[in-house]
Amino acid sequence: MRTVIRTSAFNDLYNAVEDNVRLKIDYAVALIIHMKVVSTKFVKKLEGTYFYEMRISVDKEYRIILFAVDKENFIEAEQILLLNGFVKKSKKDYKRQIAIAEKIIKEELL
Numbered sequence: 001m002r003t004v005i006r007t008s009a010f011n012d013l014y015n016a017v018e019d020n021v022r023l024k025i026d027y028a029v030a031l032i033i034h035m036k037v038v039s040t041k042f043v044k045k046l047e048g049t050y051f052y053e054m055r056i057s058v059d060k061e062y063r064i065i066l067f068a069v070d071k072e073n074f075i076e077a078e079q080i081l082l083l084n085g086f087v088k089k090s091k092k093d094y095k096r097q098i099a100i101a102e103k104i105i106k107e108e109l110l
Helices: 008-016 019-034 092-109
Strands: 003-006 043-045 052-058 061-069 079-087
Touching (some): 003 019, 019 061
Antiparallel strands (some): 052 061
């Protein structure tokens, strides 16, 4: 079982979304807490970064939640740090959101 740490940025996002989105986020978080291996439908490593994305599909759009782990890879992870999230509209969204995630780590953890 993994420990999940929620940043204030994640909590702001979580509290702002509709109930049906919140339920799907809760489901995806439960998966990453309890399952060692999770389908890439829900979790995927972002190439060239140390971040992962949790993918939430609601009403024909994806909400992406960026997170970091405490080990070299997700399977070995014991702690998950939920950072920030966004509605995916294009691949261009990732660069800006990764910069925000890096800033969150610096501000909240250092």
